[in-house]
Amino acid sequence: MAxxxxxxxxxxxxxxxxIAMKARELGRRSVVVGDRxxxxxxxxxxxxxxxxIVRIRARTSVLRRSADDxxxxxxxxxxxxxxxxxxxxxxxxxxxxxxxxxxxxxAYDAGIDPLLCLTKSDLAAPGEVRTVYESxxxxxxxxxxxxxxxxxxxxxxxxxxRESVLIGHSGVGKSTLVNALIPAAGRAVGxxxxxxxxxxxxxxxxxxxxxxxxxxxxxxxDTPGLRSFGLGHVSPEGVVSAFPDLAExxxxxxxxxxxxxxxxxxxxxxxxxxxxARLESLRRLLRSRESPDT
Numbered sequence: 001m002a003x004x005x006x007x008x009x010x011x012x013x014x015x016x017x018x019i020a021m022k023a024r025e026l027g028r029r030s031v032v033v034g035d036r037x038x039x040x041x042x043x044x045x046x047x048x049x050x051x052x053i054v055r056i057r058a059r060t061s062v063l064r065r066s067a068d069d070x071x072x073x074x075x076x077x078x079x080x081x082x083x084x085x086x087x088x089x090x091x092x093x094x095x096x097x098x099x100x101x102x103x104x105x106x107a108y109d110a111g112i113d114p115l116l117c118l119t120k121s122d123l124a125a126p127g128e129v130r131t132v133y134e135s136x137x138x139x140x141x142x143x144x145x146x147x148x149x150x151x152x153x154x155x156x157x158x159x160x161x162r163e164s165v166l167i168g169h170s171g172v173g174k175s176t177l178v179n180a181l182i183p184a185a186g187r188a189v190g191x192x193x194x195x196x197x198x199x200x201x202x203x204x205x206x207x208x209x210x211x212x213x214x215x216x217x218x219x220x221x222d223t224p225g226l227r228s229f230g231l232g233h234v235s236p237e238g239v240v241s242a243f244p245d246l247a248e249x250x251x252x253x254x255x256x257x258x259x260x261x262x263x264x265x266x267x268x269x270x271x272x273x274x275x276x277a278r279l280e281s282l283r284r285l286l287r288s289r290e291s292p293d294t
Contacts, residue, residue: 001035001079002208009053011039015210018043020051031056033206033221034079034163063110063165066230074233078165078206078221083113085159087168087177091123096169097132101281102229103167104136105242109234112165115158116140119173132277135245143173147180156181161216165206170225178222182209185222236286243282246275260286 003010249269
């Protein structure tokens with residue numbers, strides 16, 4: 001499944017685009033970008049023809065988010081992604097560590113490998129962000145402008161042969177990256193508001209794009225810019241597991257510890273291991289699940 005637009009689904013059969021609709025027997029079951037489906041009817045892909053999606057194959061992964069932390073209803077963003085590329089600008093807009101943490105929680109909960117892509121290194125150095133996240137052990141790539149082939153080489157290599165979903169705030173350069181990697185994509189690029197520091201939404205729906213490389217070809221799923229990433233569907237245990245750098249300290253906590261009270265062993269452990277900032281990130285997410293006003 002490459003695109004979803006108002007009840008019409010763009011599918012690919014051996015690189016041939018086919019437009020389809022969902023068969024009635026599927027009921028209210030959602031079909032999302034990344035799904036692998038079985039089609040019936042006219043699958044020629046010729047103009048004004050319409051196939052039917054009659055079956056959704058088993059998903060290997062599902063990336064979800066909720067509207068906010070108090071809403072347990074999950075919204076599926078994409079299916080079958082192997083890698084989440086968290087796109088974060090180093091300036092204009094500045095990096096938002098809370099958003100990165102939330103994306104990591106969602107990635108670990110879905111069983112998807114995270115990759116952090118830092119853009120606009122020509123405007124600010126990546127040192128601070130690297131310091132926060134390098135200890136987590138996932139890859140970090142840095143890009144700047146202009147986006148030449150040598151700048152994109154590391155990222156392209158990590159996307160080769162994989163199905164990757166790009167997640168990020170509006171204005172961080174996500175669509176610019178996609179256009180540089182896949183020139184035929186033609187994704188709209190927006191500017192950042194100089195007052196709010198936020199980008200304007202330029203992509204309204206997710207789309208899967210084929211990435212041709214010298215090695216194995218890959219797929220890049222570009223998503224609309226997100227202002228928030230609700231975690232109401234993720235259990236507290238899932239939140240904690242998204243901070244593997246704190247795992248050693250968490251093992252010293254008493255059974256049933258919520259990691260919020262004063263008797264939490266993580267406080268002393270974090271001070272001794274210079275991980276206080278990471279512990280605060282964990283607690284910010286845990287508190288946000290309990291009260292939207294925290």
